Amino acid sequence: MDSKFAFALRKIALLGGLEDYVALSSRELGDTLEMSQQSASKRILELLDENLITRDLGARRQRIKVTSKGRDELKQEYSEYRKIFELADQVTLHGTVTEGMGEGGYYICQPRYIEQIEALMGFVPYEGTLNVLVDKEDLPKLDVVKGSTGHRINGFVQDGRSFGNVIAHTAKIRNVECAIVMPERSHYSNVIEIICQYHLRRTLTLDNGERIDVKIKI
Amino acid sequence: MDSKFAFALRKIALLGGLEDYVALSSRELGDTLEMSQQSASKRILELLDENLITRDLGARRQRIKVTSKGRDELKQEYSEYRKIFELADQVTLHGTVTEGMGEGGYYICQPRYIEQIEALMGFVPYEGTLNVLVDKEDLPKLDVVKGSTGHRINGFVQDGRSFGNVIAHTAKIRNVECAIVMPERSHYSNVIEIICQYHLRRTLTLDNGERIDVKIKI
DNA sequence: ATTACTAGTAGACGAGTAA
DNA sequence: TTTACTCGTCTACTAGTAA
Numbered sequence: 001m002d003s004k005f006a007f008a009l010r011k012i013a014l015l016g017g018l019e020d021y022v023a024l025s026s027r028e029l030g031d032t033l034e035m036s037q038q039s040a041s042k043r044i045l046e047l048l049d050e051n052l053i054t055r056d057l058g059a060r061r062q063r064i065k066v067t068s069k070g071r072d073e074l075k076q077e078y079s080e081y082r083k084i085f086e087l088a089d090q091v092t093l094h095g096t097v098t099e100g101m102g103e104g105g106y107y108i109c110q111p112r113y114i115e116q117i118e119a120l121m122g123f124v125p126y127e128g129t130l131n132v133l134v135d136k137e138d139l140p141k142l143d144v145v146k147g148s149t150g151h152r153i154n155g156f157v158q159d160g161r162s163f164g165n166v167i168a169h170t171a172k173i174r175n176v177e178c179a180i181v182m183p184e185r186s187h188y189s190n191v192i193e194i195i196c197q198y199h200l201r202r203t204l205t206l207d208n209g210e211r212i213d214v215k216i217k218i
Numbered sequence: 219m220d221s222k223f224a225f226a227l228r229k230i231a232l233l234g235g236l237e238d239y240v241a242l243s244s245r246e247l248g249d250t251l252e253m254s255q256q257s258a259s260k261r262i263l264e265l266l267d268e269n270l271i272t273r274d275l276g277a278r279r280q281r282i283k284v285t286s287k288g289r290d291e292l293k294q295e296y297s298e299y300r301k302i303f304e305l306a307d308q309v310t311l312h313g314t315v316t317e318g319m320g321e322g323g324y325y326i327c328q329p330r331y332i333e334q335i336e337a338l339m340g341f342v343p344y345e346g347t348l349n350v351l352v353d354k355e356d357l358p359k360l361d362v363v364k365g366s367t368g369h370r371i372n373g374f375v376q377d378g379r380s381f382g383n384v385i386a387h388t389a390k391i392r393n394v395e396c397a398i399v400m401p402e403r404s405h406y407s408n409v410i411e412i413i414c415q416y417h418l419r420r421t422l423t424l425d426n427g428e429r430i431d432v433k434i435k436i
Numbered sequence: 437a438t439t440a441c442t443a444g445t446a447g448a449c450g451a452g453t454a455a
Numbered sequence: 456t457t458t459a460c461t462c463g464t465c466t467a468c469t470a471g472t473a474a
Binding site for chain 1: 221222224225228231232236292293295296298299300301302303310355358361
Binding site: 004035036037038039042 | 468
């Protein structure tokens with residue numbers, strides 16, 4: 001994203017444009033961006049053109065909202081700053097062991113996934129995944145993880161069913177090597193799925209509701 | 219800071235320019251910034267001119283490092299992103315009650331400070347401050363607090379001694395209204411000082427080493 | 437009050453090139 | 456190879472102004 005777009009978009013977000021439409025005249029935006037009303041007006045048109053904001057052009061005052069594309073772009077930048085300042089070759093997520101939906105476990109057990117995991121991560125995952133409900137205050141850290149590279153496990157189509165790309169990040173739970181896996185194109189979730197060479201529940205005697213720390217390498 | 223400076227500075231920081239000099243040719247920088255070698259070279263000269271980076275112009279490859287001013291500017295932007303995504307009209311710091319150095323308590327008891335605190339915060343602080351050692355993992359949150367506005371309490375000179383500006387943020391400890399105070403120009407510290415209408419140690423029976431949460435309004 | 441057009445100007449950029 | 460100058464072009468800005 002062009003830095004001038006990011007700059008304007010950030011200021012709009014700071015004014016609450018992520019949550020809802022926010023009343024913001026071109027003059028006001030110009031003042032916060034330290035530019036003329038005319039240039040701010042143009043900037044708004046450009047942001048609209050780039051699909052970074054939507055606008056409700058009322059009779060008196062326009063109201064502006066950041067689109068999901070705009071939000072994603074801002075998150076990308078946020079993630080860069082976190083990498084810069086959080087030093088973060090490691091992120092620790094705190095959470096609670098929960099019962100899996102079974103979905104992730106089924107997916108990841110596909111042989112086509114497993115052979116790639118063995119090649120990339122160096123272990124054959126135990127059947128099924130450990131699901132961890134991430135603490136609310138640690139959810140922003142998940143974005144840092146998503147913003148980092150990790151290992152891409154390629155998707156495939158089998159029996160007419162399509163299995164998408166999966167990103168894996170090596171991690172540790174109580175010093176046991178494991179990996180957190182998530183769909184490359186994931187919608188928001190506060191549950192992470194963890195694969196491991198061993199049966200984590202048994203090896204670490206984890207029950208539902210148990211508190212654990214997941215240290216993720218990023 | 220001009221957004222184009224921030225953009226270049228951020229990329230340099232991502233390449234490790236915050237920690238140490240990093241070898242970075244103008245062509246390489248141009249590639250990451252998606253601009254020509256010539257423009258990148260010019261950008262570097264501008265950043266030098268703005269005192270945002272320093273340079274070690276070796277015979278073969280120049281080496282670039284972000285200055286402390288540059289670091290501060292980046293932190294400012296980082297803080298904006300945290301405000302955007304951490305929702306954060308409130309930040310909770312976890313920490314441990316510690317014995318004060320006595321310094322802060324002495325400072326804040328000056329009548330010239332106290333009268334301003336009463337006007338701004340609506341209470342007369344109890345003599346002395348409660349010192350809290352902030353958990354290591356919560357230290358980045360302190361930057362968010364510092365990046366937000368708060369109430370400025372103006373400094374003064376008295377008996378030839380100068381008392382600097384102080385920033386206060388309203389806060390709560392176990393539902394008791396208080397405020398965290400810090401020098402406007404503070405060097406790094408992992409101890410925060412808290413003022414309150416009441417004697418916090420007695421009111422909440424806090425002993426040294428006790429774990430507490432400080433909820434700060436930002 | 438708004439938003440946003442047009443016109444003129446300042447500044448950012450890349451190509452060519454020197455050191 | 457580097458860095459960084461000059462110069463021409465083209466974009467981005469502001470002022471003036473219309474709707």
